[in-house]
Amino acid sequence: MGQVELTKTKSAREENAGKMERGAHALQKRAHKQNDVTKPFQGSSVKLMASDFPVFTGKTVAHVDHLDLSRNGKKLLQQVTFQIKPGERIALVGPNGIGKTTLIKAMLNGQMHTQLSQHARVVYFNQDITKLPKAKSVWAFIQQASVLDDVRSRQIMGAFGINQVFYSRLIGELSGGEQVKLQLLSILLSSSNFLILDEPTNFLDRQALTALADYLINYPGTVLLVSHDLTFRTQVVTRTLMFREKTLIDPQQIVLHAKQPSKLPLLQLKYDRLMAAADSDTAELQALKQAIDKLK
Known part of the structure; x- marks a missing residue:
């Protein structure tokens, strides 16, 4: 085969390849377009008022x-x-x-x-x-x-x-x-x-x-x-x-509505410390005693 025929054959192959590539791009573009049309009806987020x-x-x-x-x-x-x-x-x-x-x-x-x-x-x-x-x-x-x-x-x-x-x-x-x-x-x-x-x-x-x-x-x-x-x-x-x-x-x-931890142990401890103190306030002791009695 001469150089001219080889050149013509190569050009034909390139032309056909170009056509096929353009056709493929056109099909792909069409498919994307169709998908864009149907997309709102497939899996869109629900919007309610x-x-x-x-x-x-x-x-x-x-x-x-x-x-x-x-x-x-x-x-x-x-x-x-x-x-x-x-x-x-x-x-x-x-x-x-x-x-x-x-x-x-x-x-x-x-x-x-x-x-x-x-x-x-x-x-x-x-x-x-x-x-x-x-x-x-x-x-x-x-x-x-x-x-x-x-x-x-x-x-x-x-x-x-x-x-x-x-x-x-x-x-x-x-x-x-x-x-x-x-x-x-x-x-x-x-x-x-x-x-x-x-x-x-x-x-x-x-x-x-x-x-x-x-x-x-x-x-x-x-x-x-x-x-x-x-x-x-x-x-x-x-x-x-x-x-x-x-x-x-x-x-x-x-x-x-779980039952809250009782304050009784803390009040009892405070009461005992006041009782042991030499300068404890009698009024405070009485108030603590009343609070403790209510929780018992």
Whole structure:
């Protein structure tokens, strides 16, 4: 092959390589552009405002007063009393079968010795996907359930992994896990100020768990939930009620109301020193004696 042919062949190769490189850059640029379009609907941080949901007025969302709770003749709780204040995120904690769901249902059904505020707008999640409208599309279902605008509804759906690919699909075509996510989203986005969530973390992947924690932390209402996920609870809840020996223990309150160390030993020591002193004040001795007698 002559020098001219070699030069032409080299030039052709370089030209083809240049075209391929430019084509690759164009494809990459197009892919980035598509990603930029869909990015707001995939994993965006949840932004909620108090005005998005019904405002709660009052000092107590729910009140349980000396409740005895049984199931199938078995005593679960005895003379239990607690209150739920606006804005609290409370976890009910205990092993399976101890009565967490039974307590929730007692509150929802207005059982004697339980009371929900008339201003509470309660929604309840319990993983019952049998009632989902299987013939309705995903987006039509969420659009009907949500009190948020379409853009933010889609952002939150995307954060849970339900992106635009799912919008036109029928609910009945989704997997069981996807249906659980959809049911949970319909509850979270509804017109409420008190969320009661029974095992919402079951069947959720890591992305959805992160989105749920983010949502609940930013939710302006009150939350009562059941979850065995300690990491999730630690991140989200402001208070814990633990089932123990047919009562509910609030570890936070135990710490707050722990018995303070007695001042008696210090007062007794001071009294003994004054008694031994030659120039002790009689009035001070009498005051110390009275203080000691009150503590005994």
